[in-house]
Amino acid sequence: MALSDIFHAQKVLSVAQSWAPGPNNTLHQLHSLEIEGVTIRGLFLRVRARADMPDEDVVFQLEYPSPGRRDTAISRVEWRPITPHKNQGNAPGDLRFLDIPGSHHHSFELNWLEIEDRMRRSNLPVASPISPDPANLDALLEFVRVSFRISGLELIPTPPWEKALI
Amino acid sequence: MIRNDSVQFRQAVDAVTREIVTADHRDGFSFIKTPLTYPSGAGVVVRVGDADPDFLVTDFGSGYEEAELMGGASVYARNARVIAETAGIGFDSHAFFVLKVPRSQLPGAVVTIANCSREAVSVAAFRMSERHLSENTELLYQRLMAVFPRRTIVKDAEIIGQSTTRWHVATLVSDGPRPTIFEPVSSHHASIFAAATKFNDIAKAEQPPTRVAVVRNRAELKTYLAVLSQEAHVIESEAPDATLMRLAA
Numbered sequence: 579m580a581l582s583d584i585f586h587a588q589k590v591l592s593v594a595q596s597w598a599p600g601p602n603n604t605l606h607q608l609h610s611l612e613i614e615g616v617t618i619r620g621l622f623l624r625v626r627a628r629a630d631m632p633d634e635d636v637v638f639q640l641e642y643p644s645p646g647r648r649d650t651a652i653s654r655v656e657w658r659p660i661t662p663h664k665n666q667g668n669a670p671g672d673l674r675f676l677d678i679p680g681s682h683h684h685s686f687e688l689n690w691l692e693i694e695d696r697m698r699r700s701n702l703p704v705a706s707p708i709s710p711d712p713a714n715l716d717a718l719l720e721f722v723r724v725s726f727r728i729s730g731l732e733l734i735p736t737p738p739w740e741k742a743l744i
Numbered sequence: 745m746i747r748n749d750s751v752q753f754r755q756a757v758d759a760v761t762r763e764i765v766t767a768d769h770r771d772g773f774s775f776i777k778t779p780l781t782y783p784s785g786a787g788v789v790v791r792v793g794d795a796d797p798d799f800l801v802t803d804f805g806s807g808y809e810e811a812e813l814m815g816g817a818s819v820y821a822r823n824a825r826v827i828a829e830t831a832g833i834g835f836d837s838h839a840f841f842v843l844k845v846p847r848s849q850l851p852g853a854v855v856t857i858a859n860c861s862r863e864a865v866s867v868a869a870f871r872m873s874e875r876h877l878s879e880n881t882e883l884l885y886q887r888l889m890a891v892f893p894r895r896t897i898v899k900d901a902e903i904i905g906q907s908t909t910r911w912h913v914a915t916l917v918s919d920g921p922r923p924t925i926f927e928p929v930s931s932h933h934a935s936i937f938a939a940a941t942k943f944n945d946i947a948k949a950e951q952p953p954t955r956v957a958v959v960r961n962r963a964e965l966k967t968y969l970a971v972l973s974q975e976a977h978v979i980e981s982e983a984p985d986a987t988l989m990r991l992a993a
Contacts, residue, residue: 602805
């Protein structure tokens with residue numbers, strides 16, 4: 579399937595996964611996705627959170643392999659990231675050279691080169707701010723549901739964030 | 745028009761300085777957002793912790809996570825160790841760190857950690873494109889074996905250029921009226937320049953072999969296509985067998 583077809587298809591997350599611990603207190607999930615009842619080879623939703631940072635620095639990344647590339651990201655949402663994003667000169671219009679300190683969306687449309695049917699190099703370098711900022715995890719899941727065209731995200735459990743001692 | 749010796753101009757520059765480096769203070773540690781960026785545009789952030797009376801400085805694995813998002817975590821870790829050693833700092837398989845930094849050395853430590861983290865991600869990105877190229881070479885070799893069953897196909901052949909440099913080419917159809925080089929070239933500018941330099945020197949040798957660059961997509965190369973085609977034919981990897989046979993005839 580062409581990259582654009584994959585992105586625009588209605589996708590389904592149908593199998594719940596638990597959070598796996600990663601290095602540096604990170605939490606991870608990797609979900610296979612279906613299109614029209616078929617789990618598509620190489621099509622994944624990757625999720626990353628930080629155990630010691632509740633309601634902060636959560637990443638959703640949609641991945642699909644394409645010829646000629648080893649990195650597979652085709653879209654990414656970063657909610658309240660620690661690391662700001664800086665667009666370079668190849669971003670269009672007002673997004674050019676924009677410094678984005680808060681939540682942002684590396685959309686498929688901004689990073690897809692239609693004529694060549696491939697993603698820009700350097701792992702989705704163009705992003706746009708998300709406004710209004712999703713107020714909580716449910717709002718973030720709704721944003722991802724619409725942006726990535728994925729249903730079934732309610733199966734993703736809240737990360738086991740560590741509560742700060744008062 | 746603002747004159748560059750005016751107060752307004754200087755205030756603008758001062759404001760920019762404060763915008764590109766900021767601190768974010770948390771309970772027990774702080775993040776310093778540096779002006780550096782990873783290849784994706786994500787800012788390089790360094791974490792400074794309390795190691796009273798000194799400081800702990802680390803990239804807290806953010807370079808590793810950046811590489812992981814592009815599928816290059818293992819490549820990152822391998823190169824990061826070397827980068828850390830060269831810079832005289834620590835790397836624990838995920839994060840760069842310096843454990844006890846006195847106040848006087850803190851700025852240098854922050855800059856070094858940021859630079860190392862960024863360098864490791866950039867190297868990982870480049871190594872990943874190189875690894876892909878070596879997989880393509882093997883695929884090309886297998887294809888040539890199938891297309892030319894009666895000819896001798898040499899992998900990693902040595903060709904001497906006009907400068908007497910001994911070049912290695914990915915594949916060579918070595919017998920027949922005129923040997924033919926088939927060389928996979930990625931769209932990364934370093935790969936293109938290396939191939940163009942090699943082809944240019946080989947082209948000027950006595951009785952040079954035919955030179956064919958094999959790329960994934962010619963349109964992707966833009967103006968670099970003309971750089972490559974100055975001394976080599978250029979075909980796409982999906983070109984039909986008849987094209988390969990015509991070039992090596």
